[in-house]
Amino acid sequence: MESPNLFLLIIFTCYLFLQNAPFSAVALSLALPKTLLDKLKNDPLTISLASKDYGLMVQENPSGVFFPLTGHDVVGLIRFMYTSPVPLHIAARGQGHCVRGQALVENGLVVNMTSLGGFRQKTSRIVVSTTSPLGPYADVGAEQLWIDVLHATTQKGLSPVSWTDYLHITVGGTLSNAGISGQTFRFGPQINNVHELDVITGRGELLTCSPTNNPELFYSVLGGLGQFGIITRARIALAPTPTRVSLSFSL
Structure with missing residues (x-):
């Protein structure tokens, strides 16, 4: 015998199809399995905070906000929705510093990437390696802020080869754009200094990609504005931290 929730979902789906309407918060609550539903919020405050970008230039109201604890939670959500x-x-959101509303979605679902385990904690997902043939690198969760990456790497005398001038934004966010700064003219943008990515595709596949492994996905996601997948981990190139800085002023 069909469960009451499944029967209601079928009826609701038929109604939405006839009305050509998107999923609502009610439909989401009926559809999602409990393991995913427990991580969904749709109270007015949560919706309001997720409906605006950092610069208050764009506003779109989602049906709900998903707070994953691990990348596998995001995989489960996208597989279900696929x-x-x-x-x-679905739109992935870090700190909301998007170019033109890419971290917002009307009547859809915002995935709050900063809820991933370890965000701004001592157990954060930042692991520095100094023994690779690639040279030193940091494996970094996409939800991490560049300021925290810099603090973790400088403890070992290293720093990212290229970073943004404003550091309180997420790794996944800038890699989905380009990562331009005053260092770009010497070292290239941030997307030119990435060895490897973990990406969740639109079908809910968690794939590792690099210039030699799934290269088409790798180069599509870097600077792809979130349209080709959600970055969950990046392997960032590091270099020795400069010991001196020179400042000049023109009057």
């Missing part, structure tokens, strides 16, 4: 009878747009 097979859903009603299309649902």
Whole structure:
């Protein structure tokens, strides 16, 4: 016998299809399995905070906000939505410093990447390696802020080869754009200084990609504005931290 929730979902799906309407918060609550539903919030305050970008230039109201604890939570969500009878747009959000609303979604689902385990904690997902043939690098969760990456790497006398001038933004966010700074003219943007990525595709596949492994996905995601997948980990190139700095002023 069909469960009451499944029966209600079928009826609701038929209604949405006939009305050509997107998923609502009610439909999400009926559709999602409990393991995912426990991480979904749709109270007015949460919706309001997720409906604006940092610069207050764009506003779109999502149906809900998903707070994953691990990358596998995001995989489960996207796999479920990929097979859903009603299309649902999903947008990944870090600190909301998007170019033109890419971290927002109207009547869809915002994935709050900063809820991933270790964000701004001592157990954060920043692991520095100094013994690789590639040279020193840091494996970094996409939810991490560049300021925290810099603090973790300088403890070992290293720093990212290229970073942004404003550091309180997420690794995944800048790599989805380009990562331009005053260092770009010498070392290239941040997307030119990445060895490897873990990416969740639109089908819910968690893939590792690099210039030699799934290169098409690798180069599509870097600077792809979140349209080709969600970055969950990046292997960032490091270099010895400068010991001196020179400042000049023109009057």
